[in-house]
Amino acid sequence: MPTITQLKYVLAVHKTGHFGRAAAEMAVSQPTLSGQIQKVEAELGLTLFDRQSKPIKLTEHGHQLVELAGAVIAAHQKLIAAAAGGFTEPAGPFSIGIIPTLAPYVLPWFLREFAQRYPAVELSIAERSTNELLIEISTNRIDTAILATPLGEPSITERILFYDPFYIYAHAEESLLKKDAVAVSDIDSRRLWLLEDGHCFRAQVINLCGVQQRALLGSVEFAAGSFETLRHLIDASGGYTLFPETYARTLPRGVRQQLIRPFELRTPTREVSLIHHRRNWKTQLIDLLASLITRNLPRSFSSELDQQEVLAIEVQGGRAAGVSSGS
Numbered sequence: 001m002p003t004i005t006q007l008k009y010v011l012a013v014h015k016t017g018h019f020g021r022a023a024a025e026m027a028v029s030q031p032t033l034s035g036q037i038q039k040v041e042a043e044l045g046l047t048l049f050d051r052q053s054k055p056i057k058l059t060e061h062g063h064q065l066v067e068l069a070g071a072v073i074a075a076h077q078k079l080i081a082a083a084a085g086g087f088t089e090p091a092g093p094f095s096i097g098i099i100p101t102l103a104p105y106v107l108p109w110f111l112r113e114f115a116q117r118y119p120a121v122e123l124s125i126a127e128r129s130t131n132e133l134l135i136e137i138s139t140n141r142i143d144t145a146i147l148a149t150p151l152g153e154p155s156i157t158e159r160i161l162f163y164d165p166f167y168i169y170a171h172a173e174e175s176l177l178k179k180d181a182v183a184v185s186d187i188d189s190r191r192l193w194l195l196e197d198g199h200c201f202r203a204q205v206i207n208l209c210g211v212q213q214r215a216l217l218g219s220v221e222f223a224a225g226s227f228e229t230l231r232h233l234i235d236a237s238g239g240y241t242l243f244p245e246t247y248a249r250t251l252p253r254g255v256r257q258q259l260i261r262p263f264e265l266r267t268p269t270r271e272v273s274l275i276h277h278r279r280n281w282k283t284q285l286i287d288l289l290a291s292l293i294t295r296n297l298p299r300s301f302s303s304e305l306d307q308q309e310v311l312a313i314e315v316q317g318g319r320a321a322g323v324s325s326g327s
Helices: 004-016 019-025 030-044 060-083 103-117 130-138 200-209 227-237 253-259 283-295
Strands: 092-098 121-127 144-149 156-170 240-244 267-277 310-312
Touching (some): 004 019, 019 030, 092 103, 092 130, 130 144, 130 267, 144 156, 144 283, 156 227, 156 283, 200 240, 227 240, 267 283
Parallel strands (some): 092 121, 092 144, 267 310
Antiparallel strands (some): 156 240, 156 267
């Protein structure tokens, strides 16, 4: 049977797509790592990797083994942690991923307190897109992540943290601001600025508003990389966009009163969750993190969904959805 170390070598190659980088990550020479993987393949009578592809990819048999190898290593780590008392004194490496449209606004809610409460935890944080985070969680590079859900991934466990309502932010001369509340049907997609591809918030806005191809400033099409960029473009050039409460609450009160409007009837919103792979063994730390975040939620957020007042938006694909599929 392959050893735990050999299985870790297999997962490292799968994660990096390269024997040299995998060897560096495992702090061994490349010949040592390659030799150990060859022993695994010989013992099992299988070829795990297509060595001709760039980056190196798993074969069909390799995909089956990697899933089992991850479960074996997770069980082994859980056993070691239990023997060391890891369930009573949180300690060791712990990695959190978070999407860019949440990172600057949500991290301050809990980061300082988490570090103070659990000084033995070696915390690392990565800001990534949803797709990147899912890849890194599936390959055990990240333990947990904060992002918009639902994802529909059977291997992922989702823990809802809160619901993040949307608002319209508009240039001071936009006619939308004459209303106390805006209807989705009031939105002219030709006046709407969006984030760039790769942001799930962009997909949510498109799903809500039915945006197709559009241009602003005549022939200019632009996709921003952040809410701050969108805000400054709108202030200078006209038009409007949607902002979530996580960002809108950071704006000065006067700006919110003058340039932000709520939606009438049911408020569009996104569901924000803490996710992890179902076989991740660091459930104690994940539980502690989830509890800390929900305990520190600002009053403007709710961890419950009011089905009469909220319209939840799909993360990817489709059109605006019913409440049960919120993101």
